Amino acid sequence: MNELTVPVITIDGPSGAGKGTVAQMLARELSWNILDSGALYRTLAYFMKEHQISLAEFEVRADEIKDNFKVSFDPGIPGEPVKVIFNDEDITASVRTEEMAKLTSTLAAEPVIRDFIKPCQRDFMIPPGLIADGRDMGTVIFSDAKYKIFLTASAEERAKRRQSQLKRQGLEVNMRSLLQELEERDRKDTEREHSPLVPAEDSVVIDTSNLNPEGVVKKIKTYL
Numbered sequence: 001m002n003e004l005t006v007p008v009i010t011i012d013g014p015s016g017a018g019k020g021t022v023a024q025m026l027a028r029e030l031s032w033n034i035l036d037s038g039a040l041y042r043t044l045a046y047f048m049k050e051h052q053i054s055l056a057e058f059e060v061r062a063d064e065i066k067d068n069f070k071v072s073f074d075p076g077i078p079g080e081p082v083k084v085i086f087n088d089e090d091i092t093a094s095v096r097t098e099e100m101a102k103l104t105s106t107l108a109a110e111p112v113i114r115d116f117i118k119p120c121q122r123d124f125m126i127p128p129g130l131i132a133d134g135r136d137m138g139t140v141i142f143s144d145a146k147y148k149i150f151l152t153a154s155a156e157e158r159a160k161r162r163q164s165q166l167k168r169q170g171l172e173v174n175m176r177s178l179l180q181e182l183e184e185r186d187r188k189d190t191e192r193e194h195s196p197l198v199p200a201e202d203s204v205v206i207d208t209s210n211l212n213p214e215g216v217v218k219k220i221k222t223y224l
């Protein structure tokens with residue numbers, strides 16, 4: 001792996017732990033670049049679905065997929081999710097659904113998908129710095145980063161947050177099924193063989209269950 005040329009702060013953790021909001025706040029405050037790696041996986045899942053590309057044919061079509069896979073992020077407005085721009089089109093609403101999350105989690109367990117995404121992620125490392133949000137940012141992709149955060153929170157609290165987030169997007173979801181889906185996705189992400197969701201040994205773990213985003217950012221700044 002190339003050595004880091006720009007500072008990177010990694011923020012890992014399960015869905016709903018507050019990674020997105022905190023990454024967005026830090027990126028805006030520091031004027032650093034942002035990598036929402038979950039959204040990168042979601043975009044690839046969306047692209048494969050749209051173009052009916054199966055996992056079996058992924059490898060042979062990898063070059064063609066790479067040529068068409070131009071993703072960027074806009075930290076957007078606080079309180080709203082980071083915007084996902086794919087080939088100049090804002091696809092945020094299409095990729096940030098629970099259906100897409102489920103499909104993404106299945107695809108993300110596949111080494112061929114992870115190998116494809118890996119260099120795309122390192123490309124986001126541009127000056128003056130990068131905030132990288134995901135599941136394996138501190139353990140695998142930016143294992144050489146100096147600052148590593150792992151956010152966690154109770155499943156109930158995370159499901160509640162997810163529900164309000166989806167509500168703001170105009171989507172009504174049942175709390176019970178949301179909690180079930182979230183736990184199932186956590187299980188898949190944590191137990192998978194490749195790049196499982198675990199805190200990096202040298203990360204600072206913050207439980208955000210009883211903290212608001214400002215409180216979490218304050219703790220991170222103390223650590224930095």
Ligand code: C5P
Pocket residue numbers: 015037038039041042101104105106108109133134135136137185189
């Ligand atoms: O963070 P988000 O909910 O958008 O991530 C969607 C899914 O993408 C996760 O459940 C996980 O399976 C996958 N993912 C991953 N590695 C990352 C980021 C996301 O496997 N670094």
